[in-house]
Amino acid sequence: MAQAVNPARTVLMTVDDDPGVSRAVARDLRRRYGESYRVVRAESGESALHALRELKLRGDLVAVIVADYRMPNMNGIEFLERALDVYPGARRVLLTAYADTDAAINAINVIDLDHYLLKPWEPPEEKLYPVLDDLLEAWRATDHRSVAVTKVVGHRWSARSSAVREFLARNEVPYRWYSSDDPEGRRLLCAAGQDGLRLPLVVTPDGTALVEPADRDLAARVGLATTPTADFYDLVIIGGGPAGLGAAVYGASEGLRTVLVERSATGGQAGQSSRIENYLGFPDGVSGAQLTDRARRQAAKFGAEMLTAREVTGLEINGASRVVRFSDGSAIAAHAVILATGVSYRQLDAPGVAELTGCGVFYGSALTEAAACHGHDVYIVGGANSAGQAAIYLARGAKSVTLVVRRASVTTSMSHYLVEQVEETPTISVRANTVVDAAHGEHQLERLTLRDTRTGNTELVDAQWMFVFIGAAPLTDWLEGTVRRDPRGFILTGPDLTPDGHPPADWELDRPPYHLETNVPGVFVAGDARAESAKRVASAVGEGAMAVMLVHRYLEQS
Incomplete structure (x- = not known):
C-alpha cells in the first residue's frame, strides 16, 4: 500500500x-x-x-x-x-x-x-x-519509505553476471553493481561466505544472498510476481512485448480478467531499443524502456495481472477452456488465449561467438553495457532498424561504431530517418558486403575476423564489443502439434488458414477463423509471431488491441 x-x-x-x-x-x-x-x-x-x-x-x-x-x-x-x-x-x-x-x-x-x-x-x-x-x-501511488537496493557482485566479463544485470534493469528493479575485485564486492562475498568462484552473487534488500540465481528465483526474491492468483481467467496473454502489453491494456480495461505471462521481462525487443523515433505521439522519440514502463503501469492500473520469469511449454484444448502449461508442470486455464510471444534474435553462427556471448558479444542493444563502451571501438552486426538505433545510441560515447552489413547497403532494410542519422554521425561507419567469420578471445572478446563477401578477403580487427542484430526467429516451437505454423515457425491465422476460402480440415466451427485467430478457436495471435506481420511497434500494439476485440466476439458466440 x-x-x-x-x-x-x-x-x-x-x-x-x-x-x-x-x-x-x-x-x-x-x-x-x-x-x-x-x-x-x-x-x-x-x-x-x-x-x-x-x-x-x-x-x-x-x-x-x-x-x-x-x-x-x-x-x-x-x-x-x-x-x-x-x-x-x-x-x-x-x-x-x-x-x-x-x-x-x-x-x-x-x-x-x-x-x-x-x-x-x-x-x-x-x-x-x-x-x-x-x-x-x-x-x-507509490510507497515513499526509503528503498533498499539489491546488490549484484560479479565479474565484468561473466555472461551470467551480465544476464542478471540485464534482467534486473529491464524489470526496473533498482540495483547496485560491484565488481568481485572491488573492496565492497569482496566484503559482500565474504559476508555471504563465498570465495568468488561462483558468480554472480545477488544480495536482496532483506539481506538474502543468492548465488548464481535462476531468473525465476531472482524474480521472486526481488518482488516480481511469478505465481498466478487464480486457476482460471477470461484471457491469458503469452508474451509481454508491445503486442502483449497492448492486449493486456485493452483486455483488462474492457472487463476481462486478464493475466499476462512473460518469460523474461516485459517490453520484448522493443523494450531494449535505445530510442524509437517513428512511434505515433512521440515526435522527439522515446526509449523502449520508457514506453514499456508506461504500458506496464497502464495495464496494471486497469487490473491486468503480470507474471514474470514464467516459461510456457504447452497449450492444451480441454473443451471450452484453453490450458497453458508452465515449465514447472503447473498450469492455468482461460476462455481465450492471445499468443504474443514475439521473436528472439537469431544467433550468429561463427567460431568463438557462442563461447564469448555475454563476455563482449551481446544480442540486442544490451543497454546495461552501453556505459562500459565509452571510448572503445564497437562493432554492430546487422543492417535493420534495431541495429541502426543501437548504432546511434552507442555512438554518443564510443570511440567508433562500425556497422557490419552483409548486404551492399543499409538502405534496403533500415528506415530512411535512421539511414540519414547514420550517415550524419561521423563516428559511425558502414562495412557493406561483410560478415563476421570468427570471434577471438580467452576470457573476453578481443578480436574479430571480418570477411568481404565479394572478394573473400579477410581482416583481423581489434574489438572488445560486438552487438548482434541479424534477424529474428519466432518463439513457437512449444506449439508444435497444436497450432499451425508456416515453414519458418511463424503462426498462421485467419486468411492464411483459408487460402481457398474453406476452413482448415480440423476447424470445428461453422464460421471461418477470425483475422487473427489460429486453427484453434479462441486462440489468437498478435505481433511479430504472426506470419506476414509488419514487424513494427505500432502495428504490434494495434494487433494486440484488435485481438482483444476478436476475443470478445469469440466469447459472445461461445
Missing part, C-alpha cells in the same frame, strides 16, 4: 541558475500546487543538494524535482543523478532548450528521467501542469 502523505511536508523543488527563470518556475508551481505542496527554489545544483539533504534529515518528502539542464559546475543531468541517492522516489523533470533535446533523451536511459520540458513552457496550463499532474499521481 502507498504510505500516507502529509502535504505540508511534501516538497516540489525547482533548480535553475537563472534567477528570473527560477522565480518563474516557482511562481507557476505555487499557483497550481501551493495549497497542497511546499515549493522550494534553488539556484544551483550544489545548493539544491544541500537543501535535499536537510529535507531528508527532517523527514520531509520530495515528490518532484524540476532542474534546468544548462547550469554551471553541475548541469541538470548530473544534479538529478546525485539527487537519486537522496530521494530515489522523487519524479525527475529536466528543463531544456530545443538544442539540448538529445541530452534530455539520453537522460531517460542514464538517470531514468521521467520527463523533459522545452523552454518556454507557456502556457503552463497546456505544457507544464498536465505533466506535473501525471507525475504527482504516479508518485502518490
